[in-house]
Amino acid sequence: MRSPSALAGLVLVLATLVLAVVGPWLWGEEAARFDPLHILEGHSADHPLGTDDGGRDLLARTLAATRQSVWLALLATCVTTAVGIPLGALPSVLGPRAARLVSGLIDSLVAFPVLLLAMFAALIAGAGARGAVVGIGVAAVPGLARLTRTLADTVASSDYVAAARMLGAGRTAVLLRHVLPNIAEPLILTVTANLGYSLLGLATLSLLGLGVQPPDYDWGRLLHDTLPRVYVDPEAVAGPALAVAAAGIGFALLGESLARAAARTPDAVPRGESRTVLPPGCGPLPGAPEPVLEVRDLSVSFGGTTPVRGVSFSVAPGELVGLVGESGSGKSLTALAVGGLVPYPGTVSGRVLLGGRPLEELSRRELGTRLAMVFQDPMAALNPALRVGSQLAEVATVHLGASRKEAWRRAVDRLGRVRIPDPEANARRYPHEFSGGMRQRAVIAMGLMGEPELIVADEPTTALDVTVQKRVLELLAEVNETTGAAGLLISHDLAVVSLYCRRVLVMYAGRIVEELPSSQLRRARHPYTRALVASSPDLSTDRSLPLATIPGRQPEPAEVPGGCAFAPRCARALERCRADRPELEDGVACWNPEDA
Known part of the structure; x- marks a missing residue:
């Protein structure tokens, strides 16, 4: 106030x-x-x-x-x-x-x-x-x-x-x-x-x-x-x-x-006390009824190959949405398209609206302050030759027009917000002096240097041990709640997505085949979603039985058939599935869905 x-x-x-x-x-x-x-x-x-x-x-x-x-x-x-x-x-x-x-x-x-x-x-x-x-x-x-x-x-x-x-x-x-x-x-x-x-x-x-x-x-x-x-x-x-x-x-x-x-919570937690993480993905925050991110019929092509085809979804303020699927399903490429980062010679069609404005109408300065990207490998996202604080401060000087002193002070503040101990001293260290979890927190702090409306996290816990994974994911959920930013979490881990996200988008062969609340994952209707859930073992899995797998493999982008792409691997496939492509209706793209 x-x-x-x-x-x-x-x-x-x-x-x-x-x-x-x-x-x-x-x-x-x-x-x-x-x-x-x-x-x-x-x-x-x-x-x-x-x-x-x-x-x-x-x-x-x-x-x-x-x-x-x-x-x-x-x-x-x-x-x-x-x-x-x-x-x-x-x-x-x-x-x-x-x-x-x-x-x-x-x-x-x-x-x-x-x-x-x-x-x-x-x-x-x-x-x-x-x-x-x-x-x-x-x-x-x-x-x-x-x-x-x-x-x-x-x-x-x-x-x-x-x-x-x-x-x-x-x-x-x-x-x-x-x-x-x-x-x-x-x-x-x-x-x-x-x-x-x-x-x-x-x-x-x-x-x-x-x-x-x-x-x-x-x-x-x-x-x-x-x-x-x-x-x-x-x-x-x-x-x-x-x-x-x-x-x-x-x-x-x-x-x-x-x-x-x-919504604001204290940056520091006294020793011996625990920080309460608010329930993630609670939906839109006050005064913001329109979606922060709206993707309409998004396709990404490289020459004659289209690895992402006709993807549409939206993310509301304060909402954390999970995007799951096998490797090669188009999740990361969708995230790059949302951030305007598809590499050459890729071409993007369809519309991506950020805050109601088309992505192409936003300047790089606006995009840099309104959108935060958290990549899989924090070591690749941080320049090993520059101090961590300097890299964070660069965001403020380039995108916000801040002076060097103001930018440094903001960088130290953001490192403190993501709970890096002694942020003033650690801001002067190089990335190789940070642990994996600290590097990932530093990347999140870099995204918070502006006032992001959308945070896209692409496999943010890759190569981290489970305890560090938990801390990083809780931090992302907390940032999502306390700042009111919308969040898109890309992950292979269905357990993570069901715990931290409110909705789940399931991708297969470049398309979204099912959209459902995370609490309904075990009652999914699409056979592919059910197969993904079944192939993710938990403590109740019978260890005397072989692990569940999905037969076959996902088609290459250039080999996607005209009908349902999952039909060759699906036990419920009908003749119609191989001939006609199902559209997403009532949250599922399937001609013969499972009974929820």
Whole structure:
């Protein structure tokens, strides 16, 4: 809360609330005084913003309208909260069919344009303040409902919720006592930020003539009345426009700052104490309903060979998604395409959107700060001739324009954040002086030199012993949760993916053949996913039996058949499987899937 953005948001919000209380009391009389001798005057010493068509002072009306604008925004936010949170929480306690129905309704509403939804709801409720409140309140429901559903799904799958259900707790008790209290903090922070969006939305409806009607007025109504004079008396529009902007920005900054403050954890852990790692992959964070990464029909070709073909998926803020498959299935190449790092002569088709913007529109400087890559071999990712701290500092000087002193201080801070002991001293060491686990942590710290929205980790625990693997993976999960960055974890280890990721994408021969929650891996529907799970032994595996294997081999990229690529190795293959290629539908690309 000591950051400039947090302080600015707090000041703007306090100023808005103070004006909402004292505005009508101090300027209400002047704002309502009709003066036919000073109609539509420009700015003057007596009227800094001019007057309206009734000779009333526009500055006084702008200040007095604060209460009405804030009050309507608060009512709209209450409508959003009262409808969005219960709607989003319902799927976590309903049966499978009802949950799918509610989830489908939420997804359908999210796909509807927000402004059109607001206008439609406002027209049904009737023009005026009531209609505007209903319109903006209803328009914001889908986003809050989707956020609530994502957060609630994670809590609903927890062991303590399962224990409560086993003890006979009803759906209402599970929802009120176990689900909602554990997601209350991010929801409260989101509601705070939504106040700013409600202010802007209400002003927009009033500007379009669908909001507050005369003789009442708010900032949007004042904009509606003064907009025809914008080229003659631009200062008449400046008052309400700046008021809407300042208040909206204030609530947005305060909400985002509170979210960052709530998510931040201490960098150092006292000796003898353990650090609690938050449950990974908990889904989108407050105020960010859109996916950070969206891949649409991605293909990577080298001449006439296409090792990655038609891959589509998305990763939401704060979500950790696993990408699994045999060697040669296209996992690492997909990660390189996401980072814009496909080597020559490879060509990439399809679309990769980072934060809603196509990858090709981002400058290298933007990409370097918004995307972090963690590669398999940290020794290959670190220059052995340069000190670790210098390599981290280079990221800040090149991509952030920081001075050498600021960049070094930031590098030491990031090394401390990934729990490298004595970061000041270790920053002056060379990579060969680090252990394997410390090198991997240093690579993660390098990715955190900016403020990454997406972290792509390609086999980050290769060649590390199991205890170091655990620490590195816990660190990645913690970074994913505390920074709110989306994460894509590429791994061969299904146990790792099921433990740390919320969703799993299974690749085979360059395509995604199944997408499912990690908790459902043992109930996968695609025969290839089931074969992968079966070939991963655990402590319950019968050691008297041969290890399960998948017969045959994965086809080379140039040898992929026209039908299902897994058909030659699949015991469930039909004639149709060899002739027609199945598309990904309901999370599985198979003509004859297993019964979940």
